[in-house]
Amino acid sequence: MPAYIVLTVLFAALLHALWNIIVKGGENKLFETGLNALGAGLGAVCIVPFLPPLLPEAWPNLAMSCICHFTYYICIAEAYKKADLSFSYTIMRGCAPLLTSLAMLFFGVSLSLGAWGGVLLLCCGIFCLAGDNARRGADRSAILLSLRTSFVIMGYTLADGMGARHSGNAVSYACWIFVLNIIPLNAFIFWRHGLDYARYIRKRALIGAFGGLAGLGSYGIAIWAMTIAPIAMVAALRETSVIFGMLLAVLLLHEKFTVWRGVxxxxxxxxxxxMKLA
Structure with a gap:
């Protein structure tokens, strides 16, 4: 893989960690997820008119993906209320490929020896985090909330994997995800919180929009890279976002760094x- 692609995908991983930092650092995590979806969706709206239309076969998968993303944003907000980003983000992103790979077993896709090695490393890492969390007296429910988010990530990963194949154009499919994500989440937040959310938008609009565009850019870069480089290698490089997440959490959110968390x-x-390369 050329060096410029490696650097670009690493930048995408940094962007992914960055928008999570913005959500975690906000006063109201749920409102921040709404702003994130809004910023990413408005960015995608500007791109969609220049892309090919989706094939009809992709719309059921797109609908399922939007349901999963709506749940995903709510789960993220709840997880970040309970735990540090360096803890919850690592479990969310780490368990998702594990759960997705295990789910693929039901579709007759077996794991290689290297993939099982990746499963073992993932489990060891998660046990280290859980032990560190227990030693620090943190809320044990944070583990369950983070794992719940991983299940939702698995859901939209499977839906998007099949939807992109049926869409006729993967970039169009990805942009439509962000466009449609605006409506259910923001409608839900306005229904529950009304003017409080409107006031929050006025206060955090620019930061929230930047976070949303960072998420859109991260996803867009990954899709672009997958068209000119091996998909497995691009996907694997994106998983370095957990390292960026921990570093940014320590630097920007002043979360405590421990040896066990680093390990x-x-x-x-x-x-x-x-797992991605196997």
Missing amino acids: AVALVACGAIL
Whole structure:
């Protein structure tokens, strides 16, 4: 893989960690997810008119993906209320490829020896995080909330994997995800919180929009890279986002760094990369 693609995909991983930092750092996590979806969706609206239309076969998958993404944003907000980003983000992103790979077994796709090695590293990393969380007296429900988010990520990963194949154009499919994500989440937040959310938008509009565009850019870069480089290698490089997440959490959110957290993040990143490359 050419060096410029490696650097670009690493930048995409950084962008992914960055928008999660923005959500975690906001005063109201649910409102931040709404702003993130809004910023990403408005960015995608500007791109969609220049892309080919989706094939009808992709719309059922797109609908399922939007349901999963709606749940995903709510789950992220709940997880970030309970735990540090360096903890919850690592579990979310680390367990998702594990759960997705295990789910693929039901579709008759078996795991290679290297993939099982990745599973083992992922499990070791998650156990390290869980142990560190327990030693620090943190809320144990944070583990369950983070794992719940991983299940939702697995859901939209499977839906998008099939939807992109049936769409006729993967970039169009990805952009439509962001466009449609605006409506259900923001409608839900306005229904529940009304003027409070409107006031929050006025206060955090620019930061929220930047976070949303970072998410859109991260996804768009990954899709572009997958068209000119091996998909497995691109997907594996994106998993370095857990390392960026921990570093940004320590630098920007002033979360405490521990040796066990560092070991756990390294194990999860290596395990996810090994699973993607296997």
